[in-house]
Amino acid sequence: MSANPQLNAKGGLAHLLTLEGLPREIIVHILDTATSFVGVTEREVKKVPLLRGISVFNLFFESSTRTRTTFEIAAKRLSADVINLNISTSSTSKGESLLDTVDNLSAMQADMFVVRHAQSGAAHLIARHAGTHQHVINAGDGRHAHPTQGLLDAYTIRHYKRDFTALSVAIVGDILHSRVARSLVHALNILGTPDVRVIGPQTLLPAGVESLGVRVFHDMRKGLAGADVIVMLRLQNERMRGPLLPSAQEFNKSYGLTPEKLAVAKPDAIVMHPGPMNRGVEIDSSVADGVQSVILPQVTFGIAVRMAVMSILGGS
Amino acid sequence: MTPRIHIRGGRLVDPKHGLDAQRDLYVADARVVGAGAAPDGFRADRTIDATGLVVAPGLVDLAARLREPGLEYKATLESEMLAAVAGGVTSLACPPDTDPPLDEPGLVEMLTRRARSLNLAKVYPVGALTAKLEGERLTEMAELADHGCVAFSQADAPITDTQVLWRALQYAATFGFAVWLRPEDPHLARNGVAHDGDFATRLGLPGIPAIAETVAVATILELVRATGTRVHLCRLSTADGVAMVRAAKRDRMPVTCDVAAHHLHLSDLDIGYFDSHAHVVPPFRSGRDRDALRAGVADGTIDAVCSDHTPVDEDAKQTPFGESEPGATGLELLLPLALKWGEEARVPLAGALAAVTSSPARVLGIDAGHLGVGAPGDVCVFDPAAHFRVAADTLRSQGKNTPYLGYELPGVVRFTLVRGDVRYEARGERR
Amino acid sequence: MQLPDAETLCADLVRQLRGHVTPDTGMVGIHTGGAWLAERLHQELAFAVPLGLLDISFYRDDYRKSGLHKSVRASKIPFDVNGRHLLLVDDVLYTGRTVRAAMNELFDYGRPESIRLVALVDRGERQLPICPQFVGTGLTVPKGSMLRLDRDEAGRLTLRLDA
Numbered sequence: 001m002s003a004n005p006q007l008n009a010k011g012g013l014a015h016l017l018t019l020e021g022l023p024r025e026i027i028v029h030i031l032d033t034a035t036s037f038v039g040v041t042e043r044e045v046k047k048v049p050l051l052r053g054i055s056v057f058n059l060f061f062e063s064s065t066r067t068r069t070t071f072e073i074a075a076k077r078l079s080a081d082v083i084n085l086n087i088s089t090s091s092t093s094k095g096e097s098l099l100d101t102v103d104n105l106s107a108m109q110a111d112m113f114v115v116r117h118a119q120s121g122a123a124h125l126i127a128r129h130a131g132t133h134q135h136v137i138n139a140g141d142g143r144h145a146h147p148t149q150g151l152l153d154a155y156t157i158r159h160y161k162r163d164f165t166a167l168s169v170a171i172v173g174d175i176l177h178s179r180v181a182r183s184l185v186h187a188l189n190i191l192g193t194p195d196v197r198v199i200g201p202q203t204l205l206p207a208g209v210e211s212l213g214v215r216v217f218h219d220m221r222k223g224l225a226g227a228d229v230i231v232m233l234r235l236q237n238e239r240m241r242g243p244l245l246p247s248a249q250e251f252n253k254s255y256g257l258t259p260e261k262l263a264v265a266k267p268d269a270i271v272m273h274p275g276p277m278n279r280g281v282e283i284d285s286s287v288a289d290g291v292q293s294v295i296l297p298q299v300t301f302g303i304a305v306r307m308a309v310m311s312i313l314g315g316s
Numbered sequence: 317m318t319p320r321i322h323i324r325g326g327r328l329v330d331p332k333h334g335l336d337a338q339r340d341l342y343v344a345d346a347r348v349v350g351a352g353a354a355p356d357g358f359r360a361d362r363t364i365d366a367t368g369l370v371v372a373p374g375l376v377d378l379a380a381r382l383r384e385p386g387l388e389y390k391a392t393l394e395s396e397m398l399a400a401v402a403g404g405v406t407s408l409a410c411p412p413d414t415d416p417p418l419d420e421p422g423l424v425e426m427l428t429r430r431a432r433s434l435n436l437a438k439v440y441p442v443g444a445l446t447a448k449l450e451g452e453r454l455t456e457m458a459e460l461a462d463h464g465c466v467a468f469s470q471a472d473a474p475i476t477d478t479q480v481l482w483r484a485l486q487y488a489a490t491f492g493f494a495v496w497l498r499p500e501d502p503h504l505a506r507n508g509v510a511h512d513g514d515f516a517t518r519l520g521l522p523g524i525p526a527i528a529e530t531v532a533v534a535t536i537l538e539l540v541r542a543t544g545t546r547v548h549l550c551r552l553s554t555a556d557g558v559a560m561v562r563a564a565k566r567d568r569m570p571v572t573c574d575v576a577a578h579h580l581h582l583s584d585l586d587i588g589y590f591d592s593h594a595h596v597v598p599p600f601r602s603g604r605d606r607d608a609l610r611a612g613v614a615d616g617t618i619d620a621v622c623s624d625h626t627p628v629d630e631d632a633k634q635t636p637f638g639e640s641e642p643g644a645t646g647l648e649l650l651l652p653l654a655l656k657w658g659e660e661a662r663v664p665l666a667g668a669l670a671a672v673t674s675s676p677a678r679v680l681g682i683d684a685g686h687l688g689v690g691a692p693g694d695v696c697v698f699d700p701a702a703h704f705r706v707a708a709d710t711l712r713s714q715g716k717n718t719p720y721l722g723y724e725l726p727g728v729v730r731f732t733l734v735r736g737d738v739r740y741e742a743r744g745e746r747r
Numbered sequence: 748m749q750l751p752d753a754e755t756l757c758a759d760l761v762r763q764l765r766g767h768v769t770p771d772t773g774m775v776g777i778h779t780g781g782a783w784l785a786e787r788l789h790q791e792l793a794f795a796v797p798l799g800l801l802d803i804s805f806y807r808d809d810y811r812k813s814g815l816h817k818s819v820r821a822s823k824i825p826f827d828v829n830g831r832h833l834l835l836v837d838d839v840l841y842t843g844r845t846v847r848a849a850m851n852e853l854f855d856y857g858r859p860e861s862i863r864l865v866a867l868v869d870r871g872e873r874q875l876p877i878c879p880q881f882v883g884t885g886l887t888v889p890k891g892s893m894l895r896l897d898r899d900e901a902g903r904l905t906l907r908l909d910a
Contacts, residue, residue, distance in 0.1 A: 005589055012814070020518070032819065036802065039821040045855035048805035050815075099634055119636030120520040121590030142638065144520030179520055207523055208514035311805070315814030 627715020
């Protein structure tokens with residue numbers, strides 16, 4: 001099989017496509033660099049000149065205001081020029097292939113592509129065709145990966161809990177369709193987390209999920225017992241009623257995070273959610289707004305983590 | 317009048333007649349006229365020196381898409397027939413999923429006439445089982461058979477209405493026609509693009525579970541039990557599917573099956589970093605499934621290895637995996653992949669060749685795939701010790717899409733004879 | 748070659764700076780060597796304003812060539828830069844590029860009233876128009892070698908020459 005397409009000949013990061021297979025040192029380097037950027041976001045002039053003259057193209061084939069905005073803020077804080085392209089499905093149905101779109105943009109001197117696409121592997125395809133000085137950041141490809149989210153989740157956990165090697169982390173909800181879950185599992189395993197759990201009904205767990213390095217629970221109370229970190233996943237509307245689940249109410253009953261279920265975790269357990277939340281479905285408002293919730297800080301860390309990723313790539 | 321050809325000094329391997337020996341072959345009037353000793357009065361117009369080479373029956377391929385009519389931008393009859401003879405394939409069955417599908421005698425006639433005029437490999441069309449392959453209305457099977465269809469199939473189009481499938485099988489059985497079906501439950505396979513297992517989970521690719529195949533195999537076998545129709549199951553991909561066929565054969569059911577050559581060596585792991593060349597139907601499954609397929613060929617449960625040749629233009633592969641068009645080019649890889657399997661499984665050469673000559677000929681019900689006296693003069697002369705590098709510039713097919721790009725495979729065809737005439741000769745060879 | 752004693756130079760800088768430090772003066776050290784030196788000076792001179800530390804990784808001019816530095820520390824300026832007289836501290840003054848980067852970064856925190864540069868050693872070979880106001884000593888160093896400040900566990904400062 002070919003070499004890791006994310007790494008350049010010197011073993012440095014050329015693209016960020018997935019956390020799977022990344023050396024631990026690279027992930028730790030990103031998290032450490034992000035710490036410095038948190039400081040930058042807290043001062044008056046929130047910019048540093050690192051990426052001045054660099055063009056970052058946000059290529060979003062799947063629309064997402066939140067993620068696109070955080071990448072845009074991150075790039076601008078690095079003094080990069082940002083171009084946003086929202087390529088709705090109706091444009092692509094006009095016949096221009098993904099690679100043709102990328103080639104046209106490369107001709108406009110794009111240095112960095114931030115790509116979100118509904119198909120798993122889209123970022124890998126673009127990276128394969130990228131020029132030598134171009135960098136691709138995967139902002140989410142199908143169900144496969146959302147590496148910056150995994151990194152910011154790891155950053156959040158490190159911020160509050162310090163040592164991964166002593167943690168129990170529970171991820172709850174629609175693992176089957178979740179690139180966030182996959183990326184977080186990879187990050188946690190690479191960082192040495194001994195106990196990673198996934199909790200959900202059978203219909204929402206992918207085949208062979210244990211092979212990712214997780215323990216499977218169908219009973220949420222058993223799965224949350226003694227957990228240090230609880231990550232709630234968003235349940236998409238279209239999945240709430242159909243062959244996978246009967247209703248949002250039944251999902252909430254068995255798999256929603258209520259104060260009563262939260263109580264079986266450690267008393268100082270933190271509650272995370274990649275957002276946006278479905279209040280009352282996967283998470284009760286009282287928990288989302290409660291003292292154990294770190295959902296809002298996750299957003300700040302997200303900007304710093306993305307600044308770290310772009311600055312490391314931009315200099316490689 | 318075809319020339320009289322003497323193929324001298326080669327190792328003659330004829331699996332049907334249990335022959336593997338140093339023996340000369342004599343061809344005249346489009347037929348094999350002698351093996352070993354020359355027939356009386358035979359004077360060769362041409363002598364081919366086959367020293368160090370294997371002289372085998374021309375390969376019989378149960379599935380090769382030629383893309384005509386209708387899909388000529390992917391490949392043409394001419395390019396693919398040249399690829400066939402370059403791969404040593406002298407007879408091939410082509411599935412009905414052309415555009416329009418082979419559901420009318422006129423279309424079948426056009427195809428067979430075009431193929432005959434090219435005078436390369438022999439084409440045996442498999443007719444559509446239902447009109448437009450839509451799974452609702454039966455085709456005029458008797459009429460299609462009169463025009464040359466050797467069997468009836470749905471190609472990759474599902475029949476969701478089991479009533480229709482049952483009646484189609486009954487109707488075919490009335491005339492003794494064989495029905496070829498690729499077993500896949502369309503609901504279980506819906507939206508899937510890769511084997512539903514650890515690797516697809518890792519890659520976030522929607523999965524096609526093994527039960528999509530086994531549920532369909534079970535349904536088909538039950539219908540065969542009820543109708544007695546001769547059914548050929550196309551492109552098995554699961555260990556459990558092979559086991560079900562093995563049991564059915566033990567019960568003496570009129571069932572045969574094949575596997576695509578590319579499934580004998582690869583598993584879902586070969587998708588690697590989303591290589592669309594590894595996007596095929598049925599998907600590459602687990603290592604355990606692949607091993608069961610190999611064992612199935614070895615013990616005869618799987619009757620034939622075919623190429624499942626499906627040329628796809630590069631544009632349709634240079635897309636994200638799930639959007640890419642599935643399929644792999646295969647005519648030129650059928651022999652090498654069969655040989656590679658035989659070497660690794662430690663099966664004698666005759667056994668490996670049987671899977672691509674005499675056995676598929678038996679499934680098709682044609683006189684081919686053997687070199688007995690009187691057999692059609694379809695011969696493949698190849699070098700078993702030479703290797704060929706799979707690359708866009710070494711493949712003659714218009715389809716360069718294969719997960720084997722970059723592989724070095726054993727078995728280089730030097731000469732292919734069809735109807736007693738040399739229709740392919742490797743460049744640089746003049747023997 | 749014989750290197751001067753860093754502790755002696757440091758004590759000399761303390762003497763030079765005494766009288767130039769007011770209750771409002773701010774001190775900023777540049778990681779890593781400048782930060783160690785600044786920590787010592789800050790303590791010895793009993794500053795009222797807490798010490799600031801800068802990591803200039805995000806302001807370097809060699810980012811395109813060498814990439815982002817392997818270990819980036821957080822910069823921290825725990826006082827208002829606006830209108831303040833600052834003492835900027837580095838261990839070895841060489842091309843002047845580090846100081847240029849540090850000044851750019853300081854101006855992103857606010858507009859200081861003045862910046863005066865303190866260096867333990869000035870090895871010359873400036874590539875930019877930068878000059879120090881307080882220097883321990885001048886020193887000529889063989890071309891291509893790097894002069895660095897070390898600090899041991901006990902806090903003792905020494906100069907080191909790397910070929």
